[in-house]
Structure formats: C-alpha cells, structure tokens
Amino acid sequence: MSGARMSALATLRGQIERIETAGAVHLHERVALGHGEIDGVLKGGLARAAIHEVFCEGRQGTAATGFVMGLAGRISAQRPLLWVRQDFSELETGALSMSGLAELGLDPRRVVMVRAADVESALRTSADALACDALGAVVLELWGDVRQFDLVASRKLTLAAQGSGVTGLMLRMAAQPLPSTAETRWMLRAAHSPPGSVWSAWGTPRFDAELLRNRHGLCGRWIMEWNCDECQFSEPSTYSQPVAATPADRPDPAVLWERRTA
Numbered sequence: 348m349s350g351a352r353m354s355a356l357a358t359l360r361g362q363i364e365r366i367e368t369a370g371a372v373h374l375h376e377r378v379a380l381g382h383g384e385i386d387g388v389l390k391g392g393l394a395r396a397a398i399h400e401v402f403c404e405g406r407q408g409t410a411a412t413g414f415v416m417g418l419a420g421r422i423s424a425q426r427p428l429l430w431v432r433q434d435f436s437e438l439e440t441g442a443l444s445m446s447g448l449a450e451l452g453l454d455p456r457r458v459v460m461v462r463a464a465d466v467e468s469a470l471r472t473s474a475d476a477l478a479c480d481a482l483g484a485v486v487l488e489l490w491g492d493v494r495q496f497d498l499v500a501s502r503k504l505t506l507a508a509q510g511s512g513v514t515g516l517m518l519r520m521a522a523q524p525l526p527s528t529a530e531t532r533w534m535l536r537a538a539h540s541p542p543g544s545v546w547s548a549w550g551t552p553r554f555d556a557e558l559l560r561n562r563h564g565l566c567g568r569w570i571m572e573w574n575c576d577e578c579q580f581s582e583p584s585t586y587s588q589p590v591a592a593t594p595a596d597r598p599d600p601a602v603l604w605e606r607r608t609a
Contacts, residue, residue: 398530452578535555555570
C-alpha cells in the first residue's frame with residue numbers, strides 16, 4: 348500500500364473515531380420535555396446530537412408543525428434554530444407565522460428560515476447546518492414521499508449531528524415512514540380540546556403523540572399539552588379551567604353548612 352493511501356486511510360479512521368467519540372459523549376445528553384411518562388420512556392428526555400422524525404397526514408400539518416416547534420424550543424434553548432423547507436411548502440401548508448411562535452412562548456428572533464428549491468438542496472443545506480455547532484437545532488421539513496431521502500441520506504445527517512452536537516428534527520408531512528437512522532419516530536395528530544363552554548374552547552395546545560420508534564426504550568401513545576408560559580410539554584389537565592382557591596378571609600362553606608344542619 349502506498350504512503351498516500353495509508354495516510355488517507357489513517358485520516359478516515361481518525362474522522363470515524365472522532366464521530367464515534369462525539370456520539371458517545373452526547374449519548375446521555377437529553378432534554379426533558381416536561382411530560383413525566385414520556386420523559387421516563389425516553390430515559391430522561393429527547394436525546395441531543397441525534398435525528399428525530401415527526402410524521403403526520405397532510406391535514407394534520409398544523410398540529411405537527413406546532414409539535415416540532417415545541418421540540419425545537421426545548422432543544423435549542425437560547426441558540427439559533429434553522430428551519431429548512433421546500434419552496435412549495437407554503438402552497439401546501441402556508442407560511443410559518445412568527446407571531447404564532449411568539450404565542451407559543453418561543454422567540455421568533457432566534458429562528459432562521461431557509462427556502463430550498465428542491466429536495467437535494469434542502470438535504471445539503473440541512474447537512475451543512477447540522478455540522479455547525481453554533482446552532483441549537485435544525486428542522487428539515489419535507490412534503491410527501493421523496494426518493495432522495497433514503498437510508499444513506501439519513502445516515503449522513505446523523506453523522507453530522509453526532510459530530511457537532513446539534514439536534515436534527517425531520518418534519519415529514521404526507522409521507523410514509525421508511526428505514527432510517529433516526530433516534531425516535533413520532534406520528535402526530537391534533538388532540539381534542541377538553542369539554543367546556545364555548546367561551547373556554549380556545550385553550551392550551553394539545554397533541555395526540557404516538558411514539559412509533561424508540562431506540563432505547565418502549566413506545567406508546569399519549570396526549571401532550573404545551574405550556575406556553577413555561578415552554579414545555581405536560582400531561583393533560585384534569586380541568587378545562589383553573590379552580591379558584593378558597594378566600595383566606597372567608598369561612599369555609601362546608602363548615603357553615605355543617606353548622607346549619609347540626
């Protein structure tokens with residue numbers, strides 16, 4: 348074997364070792380989502396430096412987008428978030444609303460939008476972004492079944508994420524799940540609002556989240572609420588409206604009733 352080939356082989360081995368080491372370092376770095384049961388299944392929360400897939404039917408795109416925004420907000424913390432989507436996505440699902448981000452409790456000033464002309468450009472942009480450790484997370488939004496995103500492309504994104512520590516979120520609308528290197532895979536639907544009066548129907552965002560794949564634990568299906576004030580998920584509320592506390596300067600009505608009936 349020539350000296351040049353030996354040198355190239357040594358370089359490749361060094362790169363692989365660094366990637367594997369980085370993967371081991373980030374293996375236990377997880378971000379709690381706030382939903383106790385799901386965090387337990389995920390061994391503490393969503394893993395950083397990995398790829399996570401979120402699938403939905405075409406008509407559930409709004410719910411899935413809101414869910415991914417919540418995940419990205421938890422993962423990216425105070426770092427910038429890069430969102431990559433195809434040009435025609437706005438025709439299918441509409442433009443992302445910066446005011447909507449703010450209503451969810453997320454800072455729209457940290458979101459950088461990239462519109463790609465085609466799937467190849469979107470994949471290249473996402474791979475380059477995942478290699479940049481200045482970012483907190485990268486969202487790649489793809490519509491429909493695309494042949495360009497195969498197991499090889501998925502592996503490239505995973506290696507880039509492991510090398511930099513940046514987390515990748517795949518938003519797949521109107522697509523069928525295929526083999527990939529994703530750490531987790533979700534199926535998202537909008538959850539029904541809790542029963543209540545008409546004036547109280549507009550409340551906390553709710554998601555019907557089904558965990559289809561979990562490399563390090565069990566799967567399941569849960570209802571998740573997004574708390575806009577605390578910027579985290581939680582178990583669904585028992586009551587559709589908060590219950591007012593008993594006034595401290597007034598007698599307990601139950602005690603008064605007992606005295607009257609005594």
